[in-house]
Amino acid sequence: MTSTTNRRQQPIQRPKGTQDIFLDKVALWHAVERTATQLLESAGYSEIRTPVFESTELFKRSVGEDTDIVNKEMYTFEKGDRSLTLRPEGTAGVVRAFIEQGLHRQPKPLKLFYSAPMFRYERPQAGRQRQFHQFGVEVFGADSPAADAEVIQLAMRLFERLGLPNLVLEINNIGDSASRQQFRESFCQLIEPVLLEFCDTCQTRFHTNPFRMLDCKNSACQEHYSEPTVARFLASEWTSEASQKHYTQVTTILDYLKIPYQRNHRLVRGLDYYNATVFEITSTHLGAQNTVCGGGRYDSLVEQLGGPSTPAVGWALGMERLVSLVEDCALPALDYYIVTDQHASALALADQLRQQGKSVEVDLTARAFGKQLATANKRHAHSAIILGEAEASSGQLQIKFLSSGQQIEQSRDDLLKSCKLPEA
RNA sequence: GCGGGUGUUGCCAAGUGGUUAAGGCCCCGGAUUGUGAUUCCGGUAUUCGUGGGUUCAAUUCCCAUCACCCGCCCCA
Structure with a gap:
């Protein structure tokens, strides 16, 4: 087949060695x-x-x-x-x-x-x-x-x-750098006779940067540094x-x-x-x-x-x-999750609470309140604010503490007052 | 740049050369149209990383390629 028209587009992958973090x-x-x-x-x-x-x-x-x-x-x-x-x-x-x-x-x-x-x-x-x-x-x-x-x-x-x-x-x-230069010279003199017993990379480093030889992970290379003369030299106050x-x-x-x-x-x-x-x-x-x-x-x-x-x-x-x-650290919890079918009013309340320094999420779906409460729970919210038609007209909100299940009634004004930050 | 391993859905996974590719989690809908973490029912992969080859038939076999993992190396 020569037709490639309905072949699915190959998705583009991120470059090797990079990550998406979300x-x-x-x-x-x-x-x-x-x-x-x-x-x-x-x-x-x-x-x-x-x-x-x-x-x-x-x-x-x-x-x-x-x-x-x-x-x-x-x-x-x-x-x-x-x-x-x-x-x-x-x-x-x-x-x-x-x-x-x-x-x-x-x-x-x-x-x-x-x-x-x-x-x-x-x-x-x-x-x-x-x-x-x-x-x-x-x-x-x-x-x-x-x-x-x-x-x-x-x-x-x-x-x-x-x-x-x-x-x-x-x-x-x-x-x-001066003492390191001196050390380098003495070190090289000391090592040169046995240089061929070191690994290939160490032999290269001997010429480029002999200091890197010291932390070579090859145990055969490391053995040379435990020999008394060498060990004494390394431990010396050079x-x-x-x-x-x-x-x-x-x-x-x-x-x-x-x-x-x-x-x-x-x-x-x-x-x-x-x-x-x-x-x-x-x-x-x-x-x-x-x-x-x-x-x-x-x-x-x-x-x-x-x-x-x-x-x-x-x-x-x-x-x-x-x-x-x-990785095991606890994620910061949410203060309030607003369960609502009155979105305009809920967005305004969330705005006011955030100005008081609280973290607030508004449920943006039109799902049943039971589903919304379940979401509040998944978000690890401290409490849910229920703002339905009745609450919107009366100004009396239902506050439910999710850990205990206890629910209280509080007016919108009192809620805002109670979480007001102290004056600077 | 070199050696070894892996690749099935958002995640964890089972599986086989041949009708609709298990299961679990998550997500979505319902039981319950204003009250959660339990329970029950239902839904979600035209597809097995990608490309090619062998075959009547490939997710399964072969090759290539890409990505990830473990070492070497290097460094944070």
Whole structure:
């Protein structure tokens, strides 16, 4: 048959590694975002919104030319004579805005947060999408250990508020670039004789970024690090004296705040801009992609991107991963569900109640009141307001408390008065 | 980019080379035209991810493709 005229149109699917978020799921996202936003705003952080795409050059210069993110995971496209890239992470754009908008002239420290989609071209997997969302914080202009401790404290408190126990905070000090350069040389000298015993990727990393060898998951590679000479070298205080002092103070504050952590001297990060404090927060309920939150200090990035020398520290957390951990949380309940066949009057009442700060839904069908009550129950409404013909003309409403089944009569005016918010 | 697994309705699923593709949840209608969470009755897949092949006949067999899942890798 050559006829294709009555063949059904092929539905268009969403691009691989992307998601539609709706109904209960989006309510959960809102709850998590609201909790995070409230916590951060209560600590003096303010939101920053930056473009979804930036100059490709920005990411090359900040994230690092040798990283996997820049090498093989960026969505880059050319327009006119410029190369643009969908942001693969949030810090670079925030730092660019910090410099471009002259935010270094704001009172220090400047504390910012963002919540935004990110894009990386990777093979999708549980907890790893091509479009994913990060919530992040950045503190500019504070070099004290208190800044490191505060951002960690806020991350841990956020997880606590969301009811997530059993998260593990790991922390490490990776020193400044000079000591890291020295460490790198000594490390390479030490490893070179046995380099051929490492896995292929480690052998590549030996030349590009030897630090990444340290967190290789291959057990054969890890065995080399338990050999006495190597182990002693790794555990040695190879970082600068200043960064050691800083690190000690950060952990002292964490102890004081009773925030549990594990030191992990093999913890390194995949982005080039970090120095001194680095940390990760992981969960055992996430499968292979178990990092919920990661971050650290990046004291030279602002200057490296052309701004005035400004110390900074921050983290980012993966919203999809976080939301998947919070899945059991109760959804916010509805205050009133209006059961009615008098829609004009019901819409007006709902409007007035909402102005008093109540959450209200009006039944928009013309179904029997019994069906409407059943819907009110499904919406987990606290109470149903029955507004039929009799109530509309008398102004006396029937209020039914759905948990007890008890029903009272109340005038429209009294109802509005009783839920009036206190004067500011 | 590499290896392994899966794909039946909004969701969870059973099933077979051959008349109308189980069942449960959700949704919708009714019993009950103004009072819910229980109960009872009824309804909802021209179709088995998509495309092609083998066959008299394909959801079932074969190939390709797409999507998802689990690893590698990477990171939030």
